[in-house]
Amino acid sequence: MFLTWILLVIGFTLITMGATWLTNSSAAIAQRLRISEYVIGMTIVAVGTSLPELTVSIASTFAGSADMAIGNVVGSNIFNVLLVLGLCALFTPVAFTKSNVRMDIPICIAVSIGLLAMLLNGTLNRIEGIALLLCYIAIIIFSIRSGKQSDEEIEPVENFSWFKSLVMLALGFGGLIYGADLTLDSAVTIARDLGVSERVIAITLLAGGTSLPELAASLAAILKGHGAMALGNVVGSNIANILLILGTCATISPLVMSGITTIDLLVMVGAVLLLLLSALICGKGKIVRGEGIVFLAAYAAYIWYLIG
Numbered sequence: 001m002f003l004t005w006i007l008l009v010i011g012f013t014l015i016t017m018g019a020t021w022l023t024n025s026s027a028a029i030a031q032r033l034r035i036s037e038y039v040i041g042m043t044i045v046a047v048g049t050s051l052p053e054l055t056v057s058i059a060s061t062f063a064g065s066a067d068m069a070i071g072n073v074v075g076s077n078i079f080n081v082l083l084v085l086g087l088c089a090l091f092t093p094v095a096f097t098k099s100n101v102r103m104d105i106p107i108c109i110a111v112s113i114g115l116l117a118m119l120l121n122g123t124l125n126r127i128e129g130i131a132l133l134l135c136y137i138a139i140i141i142f143s144i145r146s147g148k149q150s151d152e153e154i155e156p157v158e159n160f161s162w163f164k165s166l167v168m169l170a171l172g173f174g175g176l177i178y179g180a181d182l183t184l185d186s187a188v189t190i191a192r193d194l195g196v197s198e199r200v201i202a203i204t205l206l207a208g209g210t211s212l213p214e215l216a217a218s219l220a221a222i223l224k225g226h227g228a229m230a231l232g233n234v235v236g237s238n239i240a241n242i243l244l245i246l247g248t249c250a251t252i253s254p255l256v257m258s259g260i261t262t263i264d265l266l267v268m269v270g271a272v273l274l275l276l277l278s279a280l281i282c283g284k285g286k287i288v289r290g291e292g293i294v295f296l297a298a299y300a301a302y303i304w305y306l307i308g
Contacts, residue, residue: 004189011183018175019216022048025168027226028160039143040229048173048217050240052180052210054248061249069249070124071260073241074268075207076214077112080234081271082299083208084215088222088230089292095227096279096286100235105279107139108235109272111242116265122257129250136243176213183212204303211237238272267302274298 030040053076057069088094096105118128160168187209214237218230249255278291287295 001190001193004186004193007182008186008190011179011181011186014175014179015183015212015216016179016220018172018177018179019213019220020172021168022172022176022217023220023224023226023229025160025165025172026229027224028165029169030229032162032165035144036228039232044169048169048176048213050214050237050245052177052213053241054245057245057249058252061252061255070119070246070255070257071264072207072210073246074260074264075204076211077238077241077268078264078271078299078302079208079211080214080238081275082295082302084211084218084234085231085275085287086292086295086299087215088218088227089287089295090289091219091222092227093286093288094222094231096231097228100231101276101279104232104235105272105276108238109269109276111135111239112269112272115242115246116262116269119257119265120262124246124250124255124257126251126254129247129252129254132243132247133251136240136247139239139243176216180209180212183209204306271298 026040026044029044030036053072057072061069085094115124118124214233218233221227221230221233246255274295275287278287279285
């Protein structure tokens with residue numbers, strides 16, 4: 001038991017270090033390529049921090065646990081918006097850009113609603129999986145092109161060489177992924193030793209554990225003044241979770257939903273709608289501390305519903 005707690009601390013340390021390296025190197029790459037931090041957050045950082053979800057979901061698909069793959073993505077998306085952005089807003093307001101409001105968040109909403117519609121019959125088939133993957137490729141290409149043409153100011157950061165930036169990027173990904181895996185395994189072991197049910201472990205620790213990189217990377221970005229990267233990471237990760245991860249899993253083998261309910265999917269959609277509401281009405285173009293508290297309260301209420 002003591003060794004498990006030590007491994008948990010090591011896992012958190014790796015996540016923290018990885019998040020710092022990933023944020024610094026990504027900001028440097030964005031500056032060199034003249035691409036906005038948001039686009040870097042939505043592409044490189046978002047895909048990198050979504051690798052734990054991808055690994056777990058693909059493994060679940062091959063193991064015949066399709067419901068775990070779907071539940072992992074749905075739970076992670078809820079975690080990203082309500083908990084990750086909620087915690088970030090407690091430290092400093094998270095600002096929206098015009099592009100966020102007009103394009104990025106609506107795309108995330110459309111993707112979330114699309115997944116809900118596809119799963120109304122309880123199945124995500126191979127054709128739908130391929131369609132999701134194609135949509136993801138199209139969105140990434142569009143984001144990169146629009147990011148290069150964007151007038152958004154690129155804040156000056158430490159001028160790393162290409163070699164140092166790429167090495168730090170790789171080490172950051174490695175720290176996040178291995179740290180998340182170590183933390184998740186240790187937390188599950190501790191929960192089981194404490195008598196927590198398998199159902200609660202799957203709903204909370206699996207989705208939350210695979211989302212630890214998003215949390216760490218976003219908090220690191222916020223603390224270093226890169227709020228656009230933090231927001232891009234969350235929105236990009238949610239899009240990647242649905243289009244890339246479930247698209248890949250459904251292409252490998254059709255996914256059948258059993259334990260996950262329509263209510264869970266509606267909460268996922270509602271979380272992104274709450275984000276859009278925050279951008280349009282509340283906080284004057286920012287997620288302020290009060291809204292962050294609302295986000296966190298909403299997540300706590302959802303967890304209470306699950307385990308109640």
